[in-house]
Amino acid sequence: MDLVPAPRTVEGPLGRDVPFDANTTLWAAPGTETAERWLRGTLGAALGLPLRPGPRDARDGVRLCLDDTLAPEAYRLSVVAHGGGGVEIRGGGPAGVFWGAQTLRQLLGPEAFRRAPVRPGTRYAVPHRTIEDAPRFRWRGLMLDVARHFMPKDGVLRCLDLMAAHKLNVFHFHLTDDQGWRIEIRRHPRLTEVGSWRARTKIGHRASPLWDDKPHGGFYTQDDIREIVAYAAQRHITVVPEIDVPGHSQAAIAAYPELGNTDVVDTTALSVWDTWGVNPNVLAPTDHTLRFYEGVFEEVLELFPSEFVHVGGDECPKEQWRRSPAAQARIAELGLADEDQLQSWFIRHFDTWLAARGRRLIGWDEILEGGLADGAAVSSWRGYAGGIAAAKAGHDVVMCPEQQVYFDHRQAAGADEPVPIGHVRTLEDVYRFDPVPTELTPAQARHVLGTQANLWTEAMEDHARVDYQAFPRLAAFAEVAWSDLPAPPERDFAGFERRMRAHYARLDALGVGYRPPGGPRPWQRRPGILGRPLEGRPPNR
Secondary structure (H helix, E strand, O other): OOOOOOOOEEEEOOOOOEEEEOOOOEEEOOOOOHHHHHHHHHHHHHHHHOEEEOOOOOOEEEEEEEEOOOOOOOEEEOOOOOOOEEEEEOOOHHHHHHHHHHHHHHHHHHHHHOOOOOOOOOOEEEOEEEEEEOOOOOEEEEEEEEOOOOOOOOHHHHHHHHHOOOOEEEEEEEEOEEOOOOEEEEEEOOOHHOOOEEOOOOOOOOOOOOOEOOEEEEEOOHHHHHHHHHHHHHOOOOOEEEEEOOOOOHHHHOOHHHOOOOOOOHHHHHOOOOOOOOOOOOOOOOOHHHHHHHHHHHHHHHHHHOEEEEEEOOOOOOHHHHHHHHHHHHHHHHHHOOOHHHHEEEEEEEEHHHOOOEEEEEEHHHHHHHOOOOOEEEEEEOOOOOHHHHHHHOEEEEEOOOHHHEEEOOOOOOOOOOOEEHHHHHHHHHHHOOOOOOOOOOOHHEEEEEEEEEEOOOOOHHHHHHHHHHHHHHHHHHHHOOOOOOOOOHHOOOHHHHHHHHHHHHHHHHHOOOOOOOOHHHHHHOOOOOEEOOOOOOOOO
């Protein structure tokens, strides 16, 4: 079976294949409506089949059932040839049924991944198998940075479809940064009037001499956000918004200069940043800033029902705070030791604020500096160390170490790789990544909620570049996040490569511009655009 991600068990073939054609009916138990709608609207549309409603015992029909003996995201897909025959998908919850429907799609071949039938009238068949499956982790995430390069709404919806096809279930939506503010906040309209666009953009790495002098920008209206969240929910994907504080905030400061450290820099002269890197212009630790962002988060909470809200907290240079009389007065007032503790105070404020509203704060692992906020969870990006420290302290962790799962990093060492950034992270490297460090005890390891791949878009100006950097590595990552794999050295990468031959055909049908195994196609190259390749094996810390 060429399924990606690999299921836990597959039995069969056990008899004749079951036809899947114009006579196939669909029966759905109460609670399975999302899978029912998806099967008709997506799978039925791809194959030109109506999948009409029918009785539960219809011959060769599809049946969707809930089974409380299974875990919520687990499913059992049974293709039965005897008696009335048909396909039965049983899930521990609605999500389990939906993931079973994704497996059914793969069983029907690459034509099931198109948007309209290419061979009308074809009689398809489902191979006679019994598949039992369940995810390893509850958090199987993908982070998309839309601040550096804006992705229009339709591209975001396409990204969610690709996630669902790979059984990924958390979309981390990086909405604000120095280079752009991408979400409408009605009480602070200048965030998008001013903060959502920049006059020009650096091409390639920040050391590149090249510029795109065309203004770049865009933002999502609140109705756009509602649509994205609803579209994700129909695919059992949770959208976790990120509003980055107190660093990575120059777009907000450009819109509202009083948010910056006005006693050490002329914030009225700042514009939305047009290059990359770590920016020295950070939020001022004032009551006004806190009230401003409380207003932002109030509107964010109305739009996103997620348990977690991401507040960034990464790469916050402290130099302006060291020079700022107002910041130093705040440190003295609070009895803090230094600027690291000032950042911790800032994050703790929003941890308490979110907790009072029934939400949980999550931030990049810099929130460990100066003391970890009570109840906060950590996105461990600077290697494993932050996640290990957080888990040992009893805090939940999402493992996303840059040396392993930052997909802006290059995929091969060849000179043809477009805008080569960072260490080489091949398809096999990703397949052998394990999110749970061996240093953790079983009790500590339970704090690892899961894992996430990150797509930072400084060098990804459109969805074609995002496709290239994400795929095929995202397929390997999805298997790491979902499947019950052996230890990394024992994993069957050759077997995965064999299964990927079938999966490439599915990606082709979906129109994904992945990196071919033999290297980039001519139009995927970016000759003359400077990257920043790092040589040797990346540190595994």
